[in-house]
Amino acid sequence: MGSNSNHASSALVKRNKWSGLLFGIGLAAFIDETVFHQLLRWHHFYDQSTTDVGLISDGFFHAFSWFATIGGLFLFADLRRKRGLSLKKWWGGVLLGAGFFQLYDGIIQHKLLRIHQIRYVENVIVYDLVWNIAAVVMIAIGLLLLWRRGKEA
Template sequence: MTTASTNMPGTRIYNRNLWSGALFGLGMVAFIDETLFHQLLHWHHFYDKSTTGLGLVSDGLFHAFSWIATIGGLFLLADLRRKNALSIRRWLGASQFAGGMFQLYDGTIQHKWMKLHQIRYVDHVFIYDLIWNLAACLMILMGLFQIVKARNGQAGRIA
């Protein structure tokens, strides 16, 4: 059983809610990206600057990373539930924030700066980039809103 003082900003339990949510959110957005855009739609591979075979290997490594992050976040979540220390608002906020940060990183650093791949190889890629990055910013803002709301005492602990 946690006390109010152990579930306040700066405490270990508070930070564990943030880390658990962040790992889960990052892993889930990476998993959705890899599954939808890489495997189902065939828009790109994680690394498109070589052969299709190397692109598939890079997708497999990316997929493994996404599942490791997702499962790691879920293990931390289970531990928080067991300790009766889960703040669902804080956890969901961290999930949204980290998922949005990953998507923004992917859309700006990987797509544009490193040029590992484009979201889609079409003439008007700007539209796809704009939607991708605006969705990322929206996720970041929604996550921050939830984290701040939880920090201001509206945490919504779950037993």
């Protein structure tokens, strides 16, 4: 019986991490798309074509962010229903997901693929550093929350 209990507990911990990870990815993508694409109009998801193509790419990116967010929330609701929610593990997953999304965006999309830049200005390195350092900080805090032992919140 103890083995089944440990397996169930391990599955719930993984589910907390996945729920948070999906929600974090979706939330970071949603904030990126809303703030930097729509409100500030610094760039589109794909800037290597016409404005129309950029706007269409933003629409697909927005849909992706909502699918990830809602998927994470469905898992969250299931964890609450099963009384298996660990807010510490969940928030660790959220920060890890948001940080990984932001670091992927900053390194892969901005620099390697060059499908867009965070902002089209002379001294873009300042924006890149702030973007990527913030991502690393989120990842570090997320990992700390996931690895810390102690009372589950």
